[in-house]
Amino acid sequence: MLLTKLKTKAAHLLRGESAEQQAQKFLISKGLKPVCRNFRCKQGELDLIMTDNKTLVIIEVRFRKTNKYGSALESITHTKQSRIISATHIYLSTLKRDDPIRFDVVxxxxxxxxxxxxxxxxx
Incomplete structure (x- = not known):
């Protein structure tokens, strides 16, 4: 049973990684420039950090195989938004930048x- 859980977890992580790569490639094609991927801290994780001209863009990537339990967009709750904002504050504290910030979802x-x-x- 433990091995099954580990395989399921590994498959989930691989799907997430694949979705982030797909999202990053898509956003680059739209003119955004990559800055950082998978910034992790106690408050949470920032999937993609990119720039759009002079705006720092924090991007949450969501993947859903089906909409059976709600769409990918519906899965971003107020709590998830708060975690992303808190992690962003930590990330910004490591920088010497004062650019405008935007939160996007792919x-x-x-x-x-x-x-x-x-x-x-x-x-």
Whole structure:
């Protein structure tokens, strides 16, 4: 049973990694420039950090194979938003930048559709 759980966890992580790579490639094609990936701290994780001209963009990547339990976008709760904002404060404390910030979401469905929501939630 433990081995099954580990295999399931590994498959989940690989899907997440693949979705982040797909999202990053998509955003680069839209003109954004990568800064950092998978910034982790006690408050949470920032999937992608990119720049859009002079704006620092924090991107949450969500993947859902099906919408059976809600869409990828619906999975970003107020609590998740708070964690992302808290982790962003920690990330910003490591920088000597004062650029404007934007929070985007890239939602990827099982059929490969990509939804890019800019300014997905307030700072």
């Amino acid at each position: 939602a990827i469905s099982g059929n490969g559709d990509i939804d890019w929501i800019q300014n997905a939630f307030p700072t």
